[in-house]
Amino acid sequence: MSTPTRSDRKYDFKHIEAKWQERWEKERLFHAPPLPQHDNKFYMLVMFAYPSGDIHMGHFRNYIIGDAVARRQMMLGKAVLHPFGWDAFGLPAERAAIQRNIHPSEWTDNNIEVSRSTLQKVGISFDWSREVITCHPDYYKWTQWMFVQLFKHGKAFRKRGVINWCPEDKTVLANEQVKEGRCERCGTLVEKKDQMGWYFRITDYADRLTDDLDSLPGWPENVKTMQKEWIGRSYGLEVDFQIEGTGEKLAIFTTRPDTIFGVTFMAISPEAEILGKLPLTPEFAAKVREYQKQAAGRSDIERAAATLEKDGVFTGRYAVNPFNGERVQLWVADYVLAGYGTGAVMAVPAHDSRDFAFAKRYGIPIKVVIHPDANTPLDVNKMTEAFTDHGPMVNSGQFDGKAGESAIDAVSSFAESKGFGRRKVNFKLKDWSISRQRYWGAPIPIIHCSNCGEQAVPEDQLPVLLPKVENYMPKGRSPLADVPEFLNTICPKCGGPAERDPDTMDTFVCSSWYFLRYLDAQNESAPFDKEAGKRWMPIDLYVGGITHATGHLIYFRFFTKFLKDIGWIDFDEPAKKLFNHGMVMDAHGEVMSKSKGNVVSPIALMESRGTDITRLAMFFTAPSEKEVLWSSDSLTGVEKFVLNRMYPIIKEYRGSRPDLKRYFKQAELDENERSIYVKLNQTIKRVSEAYDRLQLNAAIAAVMELTRDFDSARIKDAGLNDQIVLKSIQMIAPMAPHLAEELWETAGFKESIFKSDWPEFDPSAVIGDMIEIAVQVNGKLRDSIQVPAGSDQASVEAAAAASPKVQAFVTGKEILKRVYVAGRLLNIVVKG
Numbered sequence: 001m002s003t004p005t006r007s008d009r010k011y012d013f014k015h016i017e018a019k020w021q022e023r024w025e026k027e028r029l030f031h032a033p034p035l036p037q038h039d040n041k042f043y044m045l046v047m048f049a050y051p052s053g054d055i056h057m058g059h060f061r062n063y064i065i066g067d068a069v070a071r072r073q074m075m076l077g078k079a080v081l082h083p084f085g086w087d088a089f090g091l092p093a094e095r096a097a098i099q100r101n102i103h104p105s106e107w108t109d110n111n112i113e114v115s116r117s118t119l120q121k122v123g124i125s126f127d128w129s130r131e132v133i134t135c136h137p138d139y140y141k142w143t144q145w146m147f148v149q150l151f152k153h154g155k156a157f158r159k160r161g162v163i164n165w166c167p168e169d170k171t172v173l174a175n176e177q178v179k180e181g182r183c184e185r186c187g188t189l190v191e192k193k194d195q196m197g198w199y200f201r202i203t204d205y206a207d208r209l210t211d212d213l214d215s216l217p218g219w220p221e222n223v224k225t226m227q228k229e230w231i232g233r234s235y236g237l238e239v240d241f242q243i244e245g246t247g248e249k250l251a252i253f254t255t256r257p258d259t260i261f262g263v264t265f266m267a268i269s270p271e272a273e274i275l276g277k278l279p280l281t282p283e284f285a286a287k288v289r290e291y292q293k294q295a296a297g298r299s300d301i302e303r304a305a306a307t308l309e310k311d312g313v314f315t316g317r318y319a320v321n322p323f324n325g326e327r328v329q330l331w332v333a334d335y336v337l338a339g340y341g342t343g344a345v346m347a348v349p350a351h352d353s354r355d356f357a358f359a360k361r362y363g364i365p366i367k368v369v370i371h372p373d374a375n376t377p378l379d380v381n382k383m384t385e386a387f388t389d390h391g392p393m394v395n396s397g398q399f400d401g402k403a404g405e406s407a408i409d410a411v412s413s414f415a416e417s418k419g420f421g422r423r424k425v426n427f428k429l430k431d432w433s434i435s436r437q438r439y440w441g442a443p444i445p446i447i448h449c450s451n452c453g454e455q456a457v458p459e460d461q462l463p464v465l466l467p468k469v470e471n472y473m474p475k476g477r478s479p480l481a482d483v484p485e486f487l488n489t490i491c492p493k494c495g496g497p498a499e500r501d502p503d504t505m506d507t508f509v510c511s512s513w514y515f516l517r518y519l520d521a522q523n524e525s526a527p528f529d530k531e532a533g534k535r536w537m538p539i540d541l542y543v544g545g546i547t548h549a550t551g552h553l554i555y556f557r558f559f560t561k562f563l564k565d566i567g568w569i570d571f572d573e574p575a576k577k578l579f580n581h582g583m584v585m586d587a588h589g590e591v592m593s594k595s596k597g598n599v600v601s602p603i604a605l606m607e608s609r610g611t612d613i614t615r616l617a618m619f620f621t622a623p624s625e626k627e628v629l630w631s632s633d634s635l636t637g638v639e640k641f642v643l644n645r646m647y648p649i650i651k652e653y654r655g656s657r658p659d660l661k662r663y664f665k666q667a668e669l670d671e672n673e674r675s676i677y678v679k680l681n682q683t684i685k686r687v688s689e690a691y692d693r694l695q696l697n698a699a700i701a702a703v704m705e706l707t708r709d710f711d712s713a714r715i716k717d718a719g720l721n722d723q724i725v726l727k728s729i730q731m732i733a734p735m736a737p738h739l740a741e742e743l744w745e746t747a748g749f750k751e752s753i754f755k756s757d758w759p760e761f762d763p764s765a766v767i768g769d770m771i772e773i774a775v776q777v778n779g780k781l782r783d784s785i786q787v788p789a790g791s792d793q794a795s796v797e798a799a800a801a802a803s804p805k806v807q808a809f810v811t812g813k814e815i816l817k818r819v820y821v822a823g824r825l826l827n828i829v830v831k832g
Contacts, residue, residue, distance in 0.1 A: 013610030036079035047544030085132035090507035141463035218577030232428025262369035272343030439472035441504025
């Protein structure tokens with residue numbers, strides 16, 4: 001520590017910020033060690049950026065939250081990994097490049113350069129030596145390696161299936177990329193198509209993806225609920241109905257086996273394979289084909305919506321209920337989605353609202369098989385709505401009178417004993433469709449050979465490079481199919497002529513493992529070092545938006561579990577704690593977006609008001625998890641705080657070089673000193689807890705209060721005075737790092753403030769004001785004692801026992817009891 005300097009200069013933020021950013025880089029302050037001690041590390045991760053242009057205030061908020069956490073963890077003595085990179089493949093870049101008539105690689109690389117420069121000006125503590133760019137071969141080589149591992153272990157497969165098709169982007173979409181029936185990228189109404197494509201068998205992990213959410217107490221409950229609902233695990237009975245006249249089995253899944261005697265029709269999805277096996281008469285076949293065409297033009301959201309009237313068409317065929325031998329009409333209805341169960345559902349109109357409305361519309365019989373209770377029978381002729389609750393079974397043969405779980409169990413056991421049913425767990429989650437018919441993506445590393453079938457590209461031949469082509473316009477099939485020098489190759493197994501797969505991977509594949517590449521970003525022989533995985537993982541805090549709850553945040557959990565299964569990592573979940581920050585809105589409550597023209601760039605604000613003031617304003621405007629209504633007025637309050645209190649506070653530093661770990665004895669302080677000492681320690685406690693909760697607005701407010709109450713002229717003890725100055729600077733440092741570094745250096749410290757120890761509060765000085773307690777012995781007042789407000793009875797009794805005046809009346813006597821009136825009076829009852 002050198003001699004402190006004093007300065008009355010104005011707050012020259014441009015000079016200060018440039019100075020410290022240059023010094024941080026020169027000193028490699030934020031470069032994480034390769035292999036930390038596992039019990040003393042902190043992996044701070046923010047969701048990496050899609051380089052669609054320069055960063056906006058939404059990005060700014062996300063990254064400064066992570067930065068404040070990372071810097072504080074450094075001060076807590078942790079080895080901190082705080083990396084960054086770019087989610088650079090995908091549709092938006094390709095679409096933007098088409099609009100500008102440039103190549104996607106040029107558009108992407110230019111945007112990365114601009115955004116990286118902005119982030120460096122923000123002063124984010126990223127370890128840029130670990131930067132990843134997913135569209136560069138040194139990254140997507142290992143994305144392809146991941147695909148090959150999935151393929152080798154039977155988790156990547158190709159099949160024909162009904163897919164979501166975006167007619168605007170001319171490509172397949174995963175279920176998670178369809179929002180309210182529309183493409184989440186461009187908003188176009190999604191169509192259904194039957195097409196060959198590659199899938200990841202994420203359904204093999206459905207149980208673990210559900211159950212392991214309970215092992216994540218650091219994840220928001222709403223995110224865990226959203227994932228459980230998306231995965232959609234349900235328990236029920238699968239029953240085989242037989243198609244009348246063919247003997248073909250039609251399996252259905254139900255969670256209400258107790259209603260099975262009330263089935264009067266089956267509803268079959270227009271896309272269900274079973275329709276192709278039904279021997280329909282020409283008249284009914286024509287009606288079914290016409291209905292299938294109509295259904296293809298409707299989104300899944302429209303088809304499943306409870307508010308819309310359901311329609312369908314009769315096939316003219318019947319199935320037989322194995323429980324009672326009754327004929328059941330077979331209908332095609334698009335409210336049944338092909339992806340659920342077998343694509344057919346049993347319909348019980350009396351006990352399902354949707355089935356009731358459908359049966360009423362088409363005159364299908366309704367049969368009551370559940371009563372509300374034994375004394376309340378239902379009259380089908382008087383029913384205006386379905387009865388959907390549990391109750392005693394009726395009109396159900398040997399099961400009459402059974403109700404609830406016992407009824408479900410009895411019916412299920414009977415079906416299993418007869419061989420036409422089996423208990424089953426069903427899921428809404430479907431295998432992940434990852435084929436994309438677009439240019440700008442990682443090529444799928446598969447070779448198609450007419451003799452050997454599908455062959456993975458040998459690992460020593462990775463990466464399969466994405467060729468730079470002039471014509472990458474979407475055509476409904478991959479543009480790579482028209483590049484013979486890419487497509488034509490040899491089979492790695494037989495050496496004969498073969499073709500590469502022309503599709504590229506969904507960009508979410510790239511982002512499903514990027515957090516692992518950060519561990520060892522320069523490794524040319526493996527995706528990452530296994531020992532680095534053991535030391536750094538799991539992620540301690542992951543910060544990003546809730547919009548990824550049922551997409552990326554499921555996919556990266558799936559990849560983690562798969563990699564553990566094949567022995568690459570030793571943990572089951574990628575992140576201990578997840579934090580979803582709120583959206584940044586404009587002053588009118590609209591989400592900031594380029595399409596709305598209401599985006600505010602942080603660059604202009606940083607250049608006019610300073611990076612740290614802009615950071616503090618974003619922190620102070622609202623709690624981190626809440627929406628921010630952003631306006632320039634947000635800067636005013638924190639700017640005054642910086643200019644009038646925080647920056648000038650260094651003038652009050654007396655150069656005593658205090659021991660920052662020293663606790664003062666309150667008895668040795670005068671009233672003013674004791675008051676501000678209590679305030680200091682209360683503030684340290686409040687600020688530390690606020691950082692832990694990411695309530696950074698509360699942390700700023702607490703430091704504001706402390707600096708407001710701090711009056712150096714009333715403090716005699718130079719050590720106490722200087723503790724207040726230095727600890728105030730330390731507490732603001734993670735949020736205003738350039739300012740804090742400048743003040744710390746001015747105080748005479750040579751090392752970065754982020755190498756100093758985070759302040760700890762004195763436990764005896766956080767209770768607050770002292771209060772007076774009357775102490776009686778046998779009801780007579782003997783003394784009045786001072787104790788900290790909020791002291792418990794044991795503390796008050798201890799203080800009373802130390803009083804000489806009280807001791808004079810209790811020494812040598814038997815204490816029968818003590819009566820304490822909290823905060824007011826202690827009465828000691830003695831014998832004699």
